[in-house]
Amino acid sequence: xxxxxxxxxxxxxxxxxxxxxxxxxxxxAEAVGDANPAYVEPEAAKALGYPDVIAPPTFVFSITFKxxxxxxxxxxxGLDYSRVVHGDQKFAYTRPVRAGDRLTVTSTIETIKSLxxxxxxxxxxxxxxxxxxxxxxxxxxxxxxxxxEA
Amino acid sequence: MTASKAYESVEVGTExxxxxxxxxxxxxxxxxxxxxDFNPIHWNERFAREVGLPDVIAHGMFTMAEAIRVVTDxxxxxxxxxxxxxxxxxxxxxxxxxxxxTVEVSGKVAAKLxxxxxxxxxxxxxxxxxxxxxxxxxxxxx
Numbered sequence: 001x002x003x004x005x006x007x008x009x010x011x012x013x014x015x016x017x018x019x020x021x022x023x024x025x026x027x028x029a030e031a032v033g034d035a036n037p038a039y040v041e042p043e044a045a046k047a048l049g050y051p052d053v054i055a056p057p058t059f060v061f062s063i064t065f066k067x068x069x070x071x072x073x074x075x076x077x078g079l080d081y082s083r084v085v086h087g088d089q090k091f092a093y094t095r096p097v098r099a100g101d102r103l104t105v106t107s108t109i110e111t112i113k114s115l116x117x118x119x120x121x122x123x124x125x126x127x128x129x130x131x132x133x134x135x136x137x138x139x140x141x142x143x144x145x146x147x148x149e150a
Numbered sequence: 151m152t153a154s155k156a157y158e159s160v161e162v163g164t165e166x167x168x169x170x171x172x173x174x175x176x177x178x179x180x181x182x183x184x185x186x187d188f189n190p191i192h193w194n195e196r197f198a199r200e201v202g203l204p205d206v207i208a209h210g211m212f213t214m215a216e217a218i219r220v221v222t223d224x225x226x227x228x229x230x231x232x233x234x235x236x237x238x239x240x241x242x243x244x245x246x247x248x249x250x251x252t253v254e255v256s257g258k259v260a261a262k263l264x265x266x267x268x269x270x271x272x273x274x275x276x277x278x279x280x281x282x283x284x285x286x287x288x289x290x291x292x
Contacts, residue, residue, distance in 0.1 A: 031184035032215040033171070036228055048227045057222070057231050058215045062185050086210045088284070090235030096228060139235075 003078050003119050007109045015067045017102040017130065025055045025099055032056060045098070054096040060103070061089065064125035064138040067105035072121055072142055077109075079119055080144045087120065087141035094134045102130040110139070117146030154226035157266040157291040166224045166257040166270065171216040173208050173242060173276075174250030181212045195246060207241035213253055213281055217274045220257045221287045232267060233288040242276045251276055257287075266291050 022042075029039035037044035038054050045053045072079050097103065110122040125138040178192045187209055190197040198206050214236050222228040244251045253276045260271040272285040 028184045031177075031180045032212065032219075033177075034215070034219055034222075036222060038228055048229065050229065054229050056215060057218050057228060057234050058211055061211050062187070066186070086238055088235065088237045089211070089214060090233070092233045093229075093231060096231075 002114065003112045003121070004076060005112055007074075007077050008112050009109065011106060011108040012067075012071055014104040014106045014128075015063075015070075017104050018063045020055065020097055020099055020101040020103065022053055022099040025053055025059065028059050028062075029056055032058075042099075050096070050098055052099040054098045057091060057093070057096070060091070060097050060127060060136055060138060063103060064105050064107075064127060065140065067107045067125055068123040068140050068142070071107045071109060071123055077112075077121075079121060079142070080147070083144045083147065084142050085145060087143040088139070089141070090139040091136055093136045095136075097127075097135060101135065103127050103135060119144040153230040153290060153292045155224060155291050157262070157268070160259050160262070160268060160291065162259055162262060164259040166220050166259075168254065168256040169216075169220050169223070171219075171253045171255065172250060173212070173216075173244050173253060174248070175206065175244060175246055177250065178206065178208055178212065178244060181209055185209065185211065187211065203241065203243075205243050205245055208244055208251065208253075210236075210238040210241075213238075213242055213274060213276075216253055217255045217272050217282060217285060218287060220255045220272060221270050221289055224257075225289050225291065230290045231287055232290055234286070236272075236274075236285040237283040238281070239283040240276075240279045240281045242281050253281065260286070263288070 106126045108124045127135045255274045257272040261269040270287045274282040
């Protein structure tokens with residue numbers, strides 16, 4: 001089924017704020033096996049010039065993907081979410097995410113196309129802090145694989 | 151930011167220390183919990199095979215998180231990463247045994263940019279296959 005092209009360029013309202021906790025950062029850093037002290041020791045982060053522990057570069061994906069999920073599950077878009085795989089991922093940072101941040105995500109559908117039966121949707125998530133300053137932008141390419149012939 | 155690596159000390163072609171990252175089923179369960187991504191293809195072999203995969207596969211974002219450690223360990227300050235992007239080209243297949251899979255990551259400086267920025271190109275391999283493509287980070291050096 002062809003996707004609804006009228007969704008291209010559509011921007012969704014900002015998500016409710018996600019508060020970044022020190023222990024959530026620690027849990028994530030441990031899960032990826034990364035022992036960098038800037039993720040768990042406030043003093044180590046301060047020595048690098050940050051007010052509190054910072055998050056590993058890909059931590060923010062959990063927040064932006066949840067926001068993107070609400071967009072691409074919009075039934076009017078017509079994407080078969082059960083067949084979706086992650087194609088590309090990119091981040092551009094103004095600063096690292098850190099403990100105490102209250103982050104909102106504003107998602108925009110950048111492109112929609114079909115290639116060889118696969119439906120491809122690019123979603124951009126702009127992440128801002130409580131004061132409205134930009135923190136990071138995440139670009140996520142989702143590919144709904146073509147259904148097998150019955 | 152306090153990158154420990156000086157811009158003047160690197161050249162195009164400078165190699166970053168390569169790393170080898172183990173991935174077991176336990177790693178994936180732990181990552182699922184920490185990230186909130188509970189897609190069963192990352193922990194349920196029966197489900198993974200039903201949807202045409204050879205076995206349980208690692209979260210692409212887990213592999214992406216491992217690969218950037220080659221850069222953040224090199225530069226010291228993880229906040230020095232300005233851009234990071236990858237393409238998920240092949241899955242990392244994780245068998246149900248004690249050793250699991252291994253992701254081998256290497257990187258080298260591909261370009262020196264303005265403002266003390268360098269572009270690092272990363273290569274991530276597992277079981278002889280390139281699991282990340284177009285894997286690039288832009289990082290600010292001292």
